[in-house]
Amino acid sequence: MEFFKYISKRILQVIPLLIIVSIISFFIIRLAPIDPLAELRLNPSISQETLDKEIKRLKLDKPIYIQYISWAKSFLKGDLGYTSAGEKVSTKLKERIPNTLLLTSIVVFMTWIVGIPLGIFAAVKKETVFDRTLTVVSSVGMAIPSFFFAILLLIFAVKTGWFPVGGLTSYNFNEFSLIGKFFDLAKHLVLPTVVLFTISLSGLQRQMRANMLEVWDSDYVKFARAKGLSEFKVIFKHALRNAINPMITLLGFEFAGLLSGAALTEYVFQYPGLGRLILEAVMKSDINLVMASLMMGTIMLILGNLIADILLMLTDPRVRGTK
Amino acid sequence: MKRIWGIIFLILIVGLFLKACIMADIPEQYSDNVINADIKEIVYPAKERNVAINGIDYLQSQAPLGKFGGELVVSTIGEGPKTFNPCNTKDATSSSMAGMLYDGLVTTNPRTGEVQPLLAKSFEVNGNDYIIHLRKGIKWTDGKLITAEDVIYTYKEIVFKGLGNPSTMDAMIVDGKLPSLVQIDDYTVKFTTPRPFAPFLRQLSYPIVPKHYFKPYSDNGESVFNAFLSPNTNPKDIVSSGAFKLKEYVAAQRVVFVRNPNYYKINLENKQLPYLDKVVYLIVGDTNNEILKFEAKELDVLSIRGSNVAQYKLNEAKSDYSVYNLGADTGTLFLVINLNNRKDKNGKFYVNPIKQRWFGNRDFRAAIDWAIDRKNMVQNIASGVAEPLFTAESLNSIYLNKYIKGHPSDIEVARKSLQKAGFVLRNGKLYDNKGNRVEFDLYTNAGNLEREALGVMIKQDLEELGMKVNFKPVEFNSLVNKLTNTYDWDMAIMGLTGSPLEPHDGKNVWTSKGSLHMFNQRPANYSVDDRLSWEKDLDEIFKEGALKLLFDERKPLYDKYQTIIYNQKPIIYLYSPIRITAIRKKFKNIYPTPLSGLIYNLDEIYVE
Amino acid sequence: MREFFAKLFQDKFARISFFTLVVLYLIILFANFIAPYSSSYSNRDKAYAPPSKVYTIDEKGKLSRPYTYNYIREFEPTLMQTIYKQDRSQKYYLKLLPKVGGKRHLFGVQDGGELYLLGTDINGRDVFSRLLFGGRISMTVGFLALLIVFPIGLLYGGISGYFGGIVDTLMMRFAEAVMAIPSFYLLIILAAILPTGMTSVQRFGLIVVILALIGWAGFARVVRGMVLSIKNEDFVSAAKTIGASNLRIILKHILPQTTSYVIIAMTLSIPSYILAESGLSFLGLGIQQPDASWGNMLKEAQEFTNIFYRPWLLTPGILIFIAVLSFNLLGDVIRDILDPKSQKRI
Numbered sequence A: 001m002e003f004f005k006y007i008s009k010r011i012l013q014v015i016p017l018l019i020i021v022s023i024i025s026f027f028i029i030r031l032a033p034i035d036p037l038a039e040l041r042l043n044p045s046i047s048q049e050t051l052d053k054e055i056k057r058l059k060l061d062k063p064i065y066i067q068y069i070s071w072a073k074s075f076l077k078g079d080l081g082y083t084s085a086g087e088k089v090s091t092k093l094k095e096r097i098p099n100t101l102l103l104t105s106i107v108v109f110m111t112w113i114v115g116i117p118l119g120i121f122a123a124v125k126k127e128t129v130f131d132r133t134l135t136v137v138s139s140v141g142m143a144i145p146s147f148f149f150a151i152l153l154l155i156f157a158v159k160t161g162w163f164p165v166g167g168l169t170s171y172n173f174n175e176f177s178l179i180g181k182f183f184d185l186a187k188h189l190v191l192p193t194v195v196l197f198t199i200s201l202s203g204l205q206r207q208m209r210a211n212m213l214e215v216w217d218s219d220y221v222k223f224a225r226a227k228g229l230s231e232f233k234v235i236f237k238h239a240l241r242n243a244i245n246p247m248i249t250l251l252g253f254e255f256a257g258l259l260s261g262a263a264l265t266e267y268v269f270q271y272p273g274l275g276r277l278i279l280e281a282v283m284k285s286d287i288n289l290v291m292a293s294l295m296m297g298t299i300m301l302i303l304g305n306l307i308a309d310i311l312l313m314l315t316d317p318r319v320r321g322t323k
Numbered sequence B: 001m002k003r004i005w006g007i008i009f010l011i012l013i014v015g016l017f018l019k020a021c022i023m024a025d026i027p028e029q030y031s032d033n034v035i036n037a038d039i040k041e042i043v044y045p046a047k048e049r050n051v052a053i054n055g056i057d058y059l060q061s062q063a064p065l066g067k068f069g070g071e072l073v074v075s076t077i078g079e080g081p082k083t084f085n086p087c088n089t090k091d092a093t094s095s096s097m098a099g100m101l102y103d104g105l106v107t108t109n110p111r112t113g114e115v116q117p118l119l120a121k122s123f124e125v126n127g128n129d130y131i132i133h134l135r136k137g138i139k140w141t142d143g144k145l146i147t148a149e150d151v152i153y154t155y156k157e158i159v160f161k162g163l164g165n166p167s168t169m170d171a172m173i174v175d176g177k178l179p180s181l182v183q184i185d186d187y188t189v190k191f192t193t194p195r196p197f198a199p200f201l202r203q204l205s206y207p208i209v210p211k212h213y214f215k216p217y218s219d220n221g222e223s224v225f226n227a228f229l230s231p232n233t234n235p236k237d238i239v240s241s242g243a244f245k246l247k248e249y250v251a252a253q254r255v256v257f258v259r260n261p262n263y264y265k266i267n268l269e270n271k272q273l274p275y276l277d278k279v280v281y282l283i284v285g286d287t288n289n290e291i292l293k294f295e296a297k298e299l300d301v302l303s304i305r306g307s308n309v310a311q312y313k314l315n316e317a318k319s320d321y322s323v324y325n326l327g328a329d330t331g332t333l334f335l336v337i338n339l340n341n342r343k344d345k346n347g348k349f350y351v352n353p354i355k356q357r358w359f360g361n362r363d364f365r366a367a368i369d370w371a372i373d374r375k376n377m378v379q380n381i382a383s384g385v386a387e388p389l390f391t392a393e394s395l396n397s398i399y400l401n402k403y404i405k406g407h408p409s410d411i412e413v414a415r416k417s418l419q420k421a422g423f424v425l426r427n428g429k430l431y432d433n434k435g436n437r438v439e440f441d442l443y444t445n446a447g448n449l450e451r452e453a454l455g456v457m458i459k460q461d462l463e464e465l466g467m468k469v470n471f472k473p474v475e476f477n478s479l480v481n482k483l484t485n486t487y488d489w490d491m492a493i494m495g496l497t498g499s500p501l502e503p504h505d506g507k508n509v510w511t512s513k514g515s516l517h518m519f520n521q522r523p524a525n526y527s528v529d530d531r532l533s534w535e536k537d538l539d540e541i542f543k544e545g546a547l548k549l550l551f552d553e554r555k556p557l558y559d560k561y562q563t564i565i566y567n568q569k570p571i572i573y574l575y576s577p578i579r580i581t582a583i584r585k586k587f588k589n590i591y592p593t594p595l596s597g598l599i600y601n602l603d604e605i606y607v608e
Numbered sequence C: 001m002r003e004f005f006a007k008l009f010q011d012k013f014a015r016i017s018f019f020t021l022v023v024l025y026l027i028i029l030f031a032n033f034i035a036p037y038s039s040s041y042s043n044r045d046k047a048y049a050p051p052s053k054v055y056t057i058d059e060k061g062k063l064s065r066p067y068t069y070n071y072i073r074e075f076e077p078t079l080m081q082t083i084y085k086q087d088r089s090q091k092y093y094l095k096l097l098p099k100v101g102g103k104r105h106l107f108g109v110q111d112g113g114e115l116y117l118l119g120t121d122i123n124g125r126d127v128f129s130r131l132l133f134g135g136r137i138s139m140t141v142g143f144l145a146l147l148i149v150f151p152i153g154l155l156y157g158g159i160s161g162y163f164g165g166i167v168d169t170l171m172m173r174f175a176e177a178v179m180a181i182p183s184f185y186l187l188i189i190l191a192a193i194l195p196t197g198m199t200s201v202q203r204f205g206l207i208v209v210i211l212a213l214i215g216w217a218g219f220a221r222v223v224r225g226m227v228l229s230i231k232n233e234d235f236v237s238a239a240k241t242i243g244a245s246n247l248r249i250i251l252k253h254i255l256p257q258t259t260s261y262v263i264i265a266m267t268l269s270i271p272s273y274i275l276a277e278s279g280l281s282f283l284g285l286g287i288q289q290p291d292a293s294w295g296n297m298l299k300e301a302q303e304f305t306n307i308f309y310r311p312w313l314l315t316p317g318i319l320i321f322i323a324v325l326s327f328n329l330l331g332d333v334i335r336d337i338l339d340p341k342s343q344k345r346i
Helices: A002-031 A048-057 A064-076 A089-124 A129-143 A146-160 A178-216 A219-226 A231-243 A245-260 A263-269 A274-283 A287-315 A317-322 B002-021 B092-101 B148-159 B167-172 B211-218 B222-227 B287-295 B308-315 B353-359 B362-371 B374-381 B411-420 B449-464 B476-486 B503-510 B533-547 B551-568 C002-010 C012-029 C127-163 C165-180 C183-193 C200-230 C234-241 C246-282 C294-302 C304-309 C311-338
Strands: B049-053 B056-060 B071-077 B106-108 B115-117 B120-126 B129-134 B180-185 B188-192 B244-250 B254-259 B278-284 B301-304 B321-328 B332-337 B386-388 B424-426 B429-431 B439-445 B468-474 B491-496 B571-573 B575-584 C054-057 C063-076 C081-096 C107-109
Touching: A002 A064, A002 A287, A002 C165, A002 C183, A048 B167, A064 A287, A089 A129, A089 A178, A089 A231, A089 A245, A089 A274, A089 A287, A129 A178, A129 C012, A129 C311, A146 A178, A146 A263, A146 B287, A146 C246, A146 C294, A146 C304, A178 A231, A178 A245, A178 A263, A219 A231, A231 A245, A245 A287, A263 A274, A263 C183, A274 A287, A274 C183, A287 C165, A287 C183, B071 B092, B071 B287, B071 B301, B092 B244, B115 B120, B129 B148, B148 B167, B148 B180, B148 B188, B148 B211, B211 B222, B278 B287, B287 B301, B287 C304, B301 B308, B308 B321, B308 B575, B308 C081, B308 C304, B332 B362, B332 B575, B353 B362, B362 B411, B362 B449, B362 B551, B362 B571, B374 B386, B374 B449, B374 B575, B411 B424, B439 B449, B439 B476, B449 B468, B449 B491, B449 C294, B468 B476, B476 B491, B503 B533, B503 B551, B533 B551, C002 C012, C002 C311, C012 C127, C012 C311, C127 C165, C127 C200, C127 C246, C127 C294, C127 C311, C165 C200, C183 C200, C183 C246, C200 C246, C234 C246, C246 C294, C246 C311, C294 C304, C294 C311, C304 C311
Parallel strands: B071 B278, B439 B468, B439 B491
Antiparallel strands: B049 B056, B106 B115, B120 B129, B129 B188, B180 B188, B244 B254, B254 B278, B301 B575, B321 B575, B332 B491, B332 B571, B386 B575, B424 B429, C054 C063, C063 C081, C081 C107
16 A cells, blocks of 8 residues: 555656646747748748748747647647647657667667676676776776767778668668568667667666675675675675665666667667657757657656666665655 | 886887887878779760550650669658658658659750650640640559549649648749639640749649549648648558659658559650669768768769769779769858848847948948958868859859859958948958947858858958958757848858759749848838839849740840849859769669759669 | 875876876966967968878988978869878978967977978868867866856755755755756757857857756755755754754755765766767857867768868867766776765766
8 A cells, every 4th residue: 555655646746847847848949049940941932921821830929838838738638749840749759769769778788788797797806907997998988979989880880891871771671581670670770789888888887886896895795705605606695686776776767768869879870769850859949849759758767767666665675664 | 017017008108109209201102093084975865755655645765775673772861751742842852752753744854954744745835825735544553544633633722722832822923813724625724824924834843643632631621631641651542643653661761662653654665664663762861971871882872072072083983883073053152141221129120230331331242252262162161072153043053144254352352342331440450430340240050061161261251351250150940040030140151052944933032022032131021112222123123034934035134133143242152062973883874964963864764 | 185196196097097187188278388370270271281290300311300391282173182292392390489479389380381280170270279279178168067066966955955845845856857858958959049149258158057057956966865864963963953054054064074975976077078068069059160179170070081081180089088088087086085885876
């Protein structure tokens, strides 16, 4: 009962958050001196009448707060509206969400599979050559601007011919067999994954190392080691179980990041993901599209936190008491 | 152990440093692999002919016979098509994609620029009457016949009602009236314009759409019609007439077209075209990605700019592509000066009155024109792959005023012009005759390497004259907002696309009430007549030019408008990039033309 | 303090990073003196000129004072190719501490000579000099942003944590809302609303403010968490009993306890600001021409041709890399020294 009460309370808290986020973002976007019709205006063959029609359709002739209210009304009804080019926002998002999910979940999976063990070993072998090298190598990964790294990898792809240059599928994708499709996708995903993996690996690995170090110095691990248990057993039976807890919170954040995408990387790789869509929408002040994606991002963030909290409650009895 | 590594490391560093310091002076070798320009001998095939077979009026291509099959991969820069509805396209990509699907009654001859029949078998022009004879027996992709009904429907229920993008309707209005249209028989229609109207014949290239497919949507009002044929429409449902039909659209990745078996064009052996099985448009974000894709052989055609050209030309002989020079670009690149002297609703001037006096002074504008170093712009920014530009019409326009020769930059002429206008130079700083320091803002869109570099150069050029220039690159959409809505700018570097065939398309820029009359923009419903004398002349020229039908009658008028712009200099033209395009050698029937580019005849191109 | 530095210098990487950063900051501090050309210099006839070659052994194989040759630009019209060749008719010797335009520079070249150590860019500007001037912006943007982030974050988190209850709830909801907007998009939106009529100094200042607006919320949340645990300590209750004001307790007693976290957070968040600036400039929303920053100089490296045929244009990327790496390594070590068990992910 306590549990459900907590969850419903958390869900109720979400509502003011959504309202604040939507107001903040709506107003700052609309305050920007960006004309969503700029491209039309600069096209000599577009007449004034066409422009007037578009201004009416996008409600640009109304004050901002009225624009906000009419947006909020249809949002509550589940209608995300149309983009400034006249396409349905919901279809646009639907096109992109699977692609972004595919990329981000692979990246998250890879970083966790690699980062957690690396973090553990770095902590166990603290201050050894292995630990130091790892720190430096992961710092190197964090230090390259992602877009620059992506450009260099694209050049690499061109020069070796091993990987396709951006995109997600080859143009004759639909004629491939199932296995062919799989390999085609895999080939396209390698380079963007490498970039995002390199960037996020070091953070995760450091975090895990820190957690592990803390547990490693605790009395019960010291005790277990004193008892003469094997190193392996100490790590996996005693230390790891406690060190992994804070990582669950982190997993919640990762979940939130699943849909916000990695705009610059997607942009350079021409990856048909959400990040690139939002980036382009922001630059053009395509309000309905931006708002829909921001709302989605916020909801994902809250959901992620909620899931993390629930998981924590289930795994760690101590937390249940304090909440 | 550690120390040894330390020493080795130190030695390496010192060694590298010394290596960098000690450099022997050995003359560099320059390769002399200058390839003789091979002028490709291109014999143009004759114009297409009408051929009737079994009562069907085919259009026969006169190009050499080719092989059926194969595919061509091209690219489109940007976000891809926003609609396939040809009546509702507002951007270039959507227009060209929808244009693949739907043909118009007439088209432009890719070499001469004259209007020739397409879906129409022939047309007659008698004064204000345009009689169009349609091809008999040709079909839509779903097998239904293309008839006069479709033409009447397209014009009467879509174009004349302003459904979708009403720009065509607006362009067809003469003296506040639309042309009339009557059906004479199943395959003949007659248009009548209220007065002689030169651009009208070319306007008939508007795509004809199938009534049986479009009517259910056009009857249901604006919003239904606008959402109709969105990119996610199931390709199987689309009824079209072009050489290719839609096969697949994958968001942000590609659009795939396949051969239309019902297409009305045949080859010399009377077999139905097109040769290619498939045409793929890859949607790419920018030119860098396009180049990489061409290098990786994912693309077959590439337009090359600036510094890349030399590399492609050098490698052409030993590679699988040919490089074609298509001449100057149809777009223009310019510096525009804000001549606005009006006040906003609150009674505040859009442009500071002190600046108004400078910008309104022709000699001041002339000084800027003379100070700008176009030669080095071409050399540095376009890597020599461009021509200096002085005219409002682009260099490949058939209406180009060839008497405007332009001039080299000359700082002395510029200084004299400023002196004449009453400006004085003190300690390298320029002041007007009331003692105000000449200082203004120069805008361009940020993130565009070419324009930013241009801005840096122009700033330097003008600072030679003692002006203080604050160069401010701003976000593209914000800049357009300034130019067309808020008018609070001084000078800007911009570019516009243009039509090399129809100068009347520029009327939104040049007529005083145009929506793109940037240099002296008036609000939408501005009623006061405060036109400058030469603005009146421009209005007159564009009004008159549209009413004259013959090229020889129109040419002097449009020559005059270019002279006015050149003399008054509200817009100072900079240069025109040269279009260089590479295409894989395996594609045949390639007849590049400056007017239409390289792959305008997709239905005739084949793979060897 | 001395102990801290002693520990810091025990670590090899920390030592190297620290000195790298000191050298970088010294160089940009004395950019006017070290750079052979001014920030507004440009040579139109030498756009994209390759790096000047400095010779110390002359053509006869003898050791010589360092000298260089100028380049001549040629244009080959059929290929539309721009070619740079050395003009070997005239040697220009390098000079130490020459006086150029009334100002003394570290080094230079004889009159008439051109010395482009790292080549020139599209406008014929010396890349080496611009790197130094650009460093001034790129290397300080992070610090300045932190100067805004930290007071706000500390105060906001301190107040929220100290008072608790409804104040805490309201303040934290707002901070969460700011955090809920993906920071990169928020950054772009904010950069796009910057007024267009600004001078370059104003623009730089506002970009700093924007970067700060992104960072404060997360920082405030962590501070608040720390304050929550500190406020129950004995010395806080003691201060309350002697009647110290709330603000005084927060400022004098609670916040100082967070110092080590603040120092760690500072060194570890500077790199993210440097990277953020380069990302913004990549999209054309950061520091604008004609001012230089490493981010907007690196924009030229987008072009395929430049990466292959003009590798000197990639140098800003290398400098960003070195600076960020140094900050990261240094931050790691500082964290290990001050707070070995730190869990906060920054």
